[in-house]
Amino acid sequence: MENFVFHNPTKLVFGNGTVEKIGEFLKKDGIKRVLMLYGGGSIKKNGVYEKVVRSLVENGIEKVEVSGVRPNPVLSKVHEAIRIAKYNQVEAILAVGGGSVVDSAKAVAAGYYYDGDIWDAFIGRYNVKKALPLYVVLTMSATGTEMNGNGVVTNEVTQEKFYFGSKHVYPVVSIVDPTTQYSLPANQVVYGAIDAISHVMEYYFDVAGSDLLDRIDEGIIKTLIEATEIILKEPENYEARANFCLATTLALNGLTGMGTTGGDWSSHELEHAISALNPDVAHGAGLAIVFPAWMTYVKDKISHKLVKFDKNIFGLDREVKPEEVIDKLKCWYKKIGAPTTLKEVGFAKEDIEKLTEIANKHAPFGTVKELTKEDIRKIYEIAY
Numbered sequence: 001m002e003n004f005v006f007h008n009p010t011k012l013v014f015g016n017g018t019v020e021k022i023g024e025f026l027k028k029d030g031i032k033r034v035l036m037l038y039g040g041g042s043i044k045k046n047g048v049y050e051k052v053v054r055s056l057v058e059n060g061i062e063k064v065e066v067s068g069v070r071p072n073p074v075l076s077k078v079h080e081a082i083r084i085a086k087y088n089q090v091e092a093i094l095a096v097g098g099g100s101v102v103d104s105a106k107a108v109a110a111g112y113y114y115d116g117d118i119w120d121a122f123i124g125r126y127n128v129k130k131a132l133p134l135y136v137v138l139t140m141s142a143t144g145t146e147m148n149g150n151g152v153v154t155n156e157v158t159q160e161k162f163y164f165g166s167k168h169v170y171p172v173v174s175i176v177d178p179t180t181q182y183s184l185p186a187n188q189v190v191y192g193a194i195d196a197i198s199h200v201m202e203y204y205f206d207v208a209g210s211d212l213l214d215r216i217d218e219g220i221i222k223t224l225i226e227a228t229e230i231i232l233k234e235p236e237n238y239e240a241r242a243n244f245c246l247a248t249t250l251a252l253n254g255l256t257g258m259g260t261t262g263g264d265w266s267s268h269e270l271e272h273a274i275s276a277l278n279p280d281v282a283h284g285a286g287l288a289i290v291f292p293a294w295m296t297y298v299k300d301k302i303s304h305k306l307v308k309f310d311k312n313i314f315g316l317d318r319e320v321k322p323e324e325v326i327d328k329l330k331c332w333y334k335k336i337g338a339p340t341t342l343k344e345v346g347f348a349k350e351d352i353e354k355l356t357e358i359a360n361k362h363a364p365f366g367t368v369k370e371l372t373k374e375d376i377r378k379i380y381e382i383a384y
């Protein structure tokens with residue numbers, strides 16, 4: 001186990017009926033005017049918008065709205081929201097939505113106090129010094145962004161999907177009410193599950209770790225597999241939703257990274273190139289395609305872990321070959337309706353070169369195997 005420091009300042013407010021409390025939390029913190037950021041309108045159909053607005057009114061909090069954050073969010077929307085936040089001198093950002101909305105809100109919160117282009121924080125030119133306080137009402141569990149300090153945004157001009165991290169953008173309060181997710185389409189549940197499973201796997205296959213963390217990781221992945229299967233049949237099963245939501249939060253709030261070298265994260269790098277080049281591919285779908293391909297490419301280095309994964313997650317008490325475990329994972333992805341090849345989501349063979357160029361901007365990356373441009377190309381070829 002590596003040495004580590006764990007510090008997570010986010011107050012997680014979890015459970016049925018908690019959305020209505022958002023106004024109270026803001027009021028308690030002395031906030032009177034917020035920029036409310038949301039996506040394409042799902043919150044207006046499922047009643048979350050109405051609950052949030054009522055709670056703001058009851059607690060005397062003014063709001064300025066910016067809507068239209070798209071999945072795989074783009075920098076131009078972040079710029080628009082920063083301009084509006086500055087013009088209205090808001091005191092906090094309130095994100096109501098999934099990972100795309102929350103990530104954009106983090107960039108807006110940091111951009112509020114920065115005179116340059118906040119994209120600088122994504123490309124390592126600016127180290128965030130200050131941000132507006134961020135409050136979150138999460139409507140889709142997947143990314144863990146509700147309890148971490150990372151944000152991922154695409155610069156649509158350069159086709160770069162990059163992330164920034166800062167201790168200043170951890171949400172102050174995150175409300176997770178599993179009932180708000182009853183309205184999620186089945187494919188988003190599937191992508192959310194795969195994203196969170198991938199977060200855990202980025203750490204599980206890391207070169208360092210511990211027995212305790214392996215058990216926590218295996219518990220989270222098992223829970224996600226079981227809960228997903230129930231939710232796909234019974235979308236309004238509260239216990240399954242609650243297990244799913246908590247598992248996704250714990251997958252990327254720092255817990256699963258304890259004692260590791262920080263995780264491998266190659267599959268995430270490889271995926272971000274996929275959804276940067278084709279923003280219609282959901283992050284979780286891209287991971288379903290690329291993670292098994294990465295596993296195949298490095299299987300000799302992670303074979304002992306793949307066998308452990310099989311025994312403790314799929315529960316078969318017999319010796320298996322590493323490739324069988326990768327196949328089993330792929331089969332489960334297929335069973336729940338996820339794509340597992342680049343071809344299936346519309347990429348042509350020629351696109352492999354473009355994907356390689358985009359991903360290579362961050363290379364070399366990975367702790368299990370440090371990937372070079374050539375490695376990257378080969379993994380996309382396996383994924384094709």
Ligand code: NZQ
Binds near residue numbers: 097140144180188
């Ligand atoms: O825009 P609306 O209308 O709200 O619809 C959204 C969107 O179309 C819909 N949705 C959300 N909640 C709903 C709902 N529909 C019905 N009922 C609800 N309750 O779902 C669609 C997808 O939303 P999105 O926010 O894009 O999904 P997700 O939460 O998976 O976020 C994905 C983004 O997060 C990044 C990904 O790369 C991607 O850009 N990530 C962020 C991370 C982080 N900050 O730590 C880590 C991850 O690895 C990931 O990279």
Ligand code: ZN
Binds near residue numbers: 195196198
């Ligand atoms: Zn992810």
